[in-house]
Amino acid sequence: MTALSLILRDPLFRAIAAMAGLYGAVNACIYPYLSLIAVERVGISDATLALVLALASGAAVAASVLFGILADQIGNRRLIALMTVGATVIGTGLMVLAPLPGVMLIAHGVLIPMGTAIFGQIFALNNLATQNHPAQRDALQATVRAVVSAVFLLTLLFWTWGLGTGEHRGGFDVMAVYVTATLAAVLLFALIWRGWPRKGSEPWQDRPLGLNLRAALVELSRPAIAFRLLAMGAIGGLPMLYIILTPLIFSATPERQTSDVALMVGLVAGFEVPFMLALPRLQRALSRQTLIMGGALIYAGFVTLLALFPNGSWLWALPVLAGLGAAPILTLPIGYWQALMEGRPGTAAALMALQRLAGDLLAAASFALGTALGGYTTAALLGGGLAMAGAMALWIADRRV
The missing domain is CATH 1.20.1250.20 (MFS general substrate transporter like domains)
Incomplete structure (x- = not known):
């Protein structure tokens, strides 16, 4: 089935x-x-x-x-x-x-x-x-x-x-x-x-863990968890950086109109769906960490190409690349945290929120530093490099387990 x-x-x-x-x-x-x-x-x-x-x-x-x-x-x-x-x-x-x-x-x-x-x-x-x-x-x-x-x-x-x-x-x-x-x-x-x-009345086992709040929060701050949060945040911050950069890049490009921003965002979201549905087939052959690394590489390429060639005639082919890269980096962290916190789905949900916070902060840092050093293209390259470093760090960390 x-x-x-x-x-x-x-x-x-x-x-x-x-x-x-x-x-x-x-x-x-x-x-x-x-x-x-x-x-x-x-x-x-x-x-x-x-x-x-x-x-x-x-x-x-x-x-x-x-x-x-x-x-x-x-x-x-x-x-x-x-x-x-x-x-x-x-x-x-x-x-x-x-x-x-x-x-x-x-x-x-x-x-x-x-x-x-x-x-x-x-x-x-x-x-x-x-x-x-x-x-x-x-x-x-x-x-x-x-x-x-x-x-x-x-x-x-x-x-x-x-x-x-x-x-x-x-x-x-x-x-x-x-x-x-x-x-x-x-x-x-x-x-x-x-x-x-x-x-x-649940048709599954879901016993309360009995940990007090302080003990649970201390567990989330352990170095192994914090390291993975930063790595996942670096990867997850890349879509946020794309959202920040796209309207600014298009507004600075004479060939682009304001309405092109909504079209680009809509196309990217649309192509995410079929690739998300196809993702389980790839998981039969590749690990979550490998797929996340591949997704980070592809999405970093999308953001970089968007920044380098916003006036290119082939710009509207990039959403396909974005959907392919976004599928693993948006979907697989859910299962990753649930597997890491086996038997504690609520705590896994908390880690998903912390990952998003880390991603937002790292995306903002990439934007601020990149635009200060060279502009939107520099910010895109910096964010893409940070995402790739995060994916590699995650892969290395889990290989040691």
């Missing part, structure tokens, strides 16, 4: 895939338009927006780490998931009812970022559910991750069309994104309520 047929036939896996899709829909509604809404509609200053983004980063990581560890400690993952998505419902709902500066600070600085912790919890549930289907574990992880990207892309295309028609020509006002985000969050909450197995 293939992973896709198993998802279609099994109610639990159908629910997990639907949860992943609704998570992608919420993100696609909110984040592409966050800065536009904050400055032009809500009326906050650039400095306040920076404060909101800083609070959001801290809240997202803190919630993912604490909720992940707490889920392993008490074993009631359904309750934690409901609390997490409840924060998203409240945050997006507040922006529908009162889009004011103070409300935005609370909603986007604390509540909505807390809700992003559901990403790791969904994959923790998926990992537990695959105990009865161990041969399909990697394929199920890849398929569920592909659902996130596919729904994100479809939602983004919908809003690109809806907002592009203009509110005076029957289109949507940009603030309508919060209505659909709230609706998607409410549906996600309802799906968790009905589809997530209640504590004690």
Whole structure:
């Protein structure tokens, strides 16, 4: 039985895939338009927006780490998931009812970022559910991750069309994104309520670990874990660097238009999906570490070519390269952390959040240093080199185990 047929036939896996899709829909509604809404509609200053983004980063990581560890400690993952998505419902709902500066600070600085912790919890549930289907574990992880990207892309295309028609020509006002985000969050909450197995009724073993919070946090700071976090962060930061560089590179290229940015981002996201679905076949012959290294090399090549030749006639072939490289570096870390933290899926979810934080910081450092030394191309080369160094370090570290 293939992973896709198993998802279609099994109610639990159908629910997990639907949860992943609704998570992608919420993100696609909110984040592409966050800065536009904050400055032009809500009326906050650039400095306040920076404060909101800083609070959001801290809240997202803190919630993912604490909720992940707490889920392993008490074993009631359904309750934690409901609390997490409840924060998203409240945050997006507040922006529908009162889009004011103070409300935005609370909603986007604390509540909505807390809700992003559901990403790791969904994959923790998926990992537990695959105990009865161990041969399909990697394929199920890849398929569920592909659902996130596919729904994100479809939602983004919908809003690109809806907002592009203009509110005076029957289109949507940009603030309508919060209505659909709230609706998607409410549906996600309802799906968790009905589809997530209640504590004690799970068809798998999920015993609380009994570690206290301090002991769990100390374990995450062990040198072996910290080293792998930095290595994975260097790899995972490369897609973030691409997101930062693309609009800046295109705006500095006379042959490119602003709309080309959305087209490039959409094409890259679109090509990620088929390669994610094909990834399990490659895992039969190659290790996670080897595939991650190959993905880092390919994605580094994509970012470098994008920076070197933004006016090339073959530019629109690069998304194929990006999708091929992105599939392993976005998908395989999920299984990597779960295998490293066997029996502790909540802690694995916490490590995924810490990896993202490390990636964001290293991407920002690559951008700042690269642009100071030589410009956007230098930043792309620096980020690509850092990703390759991280992939090599990860491969060496795991070869020694």
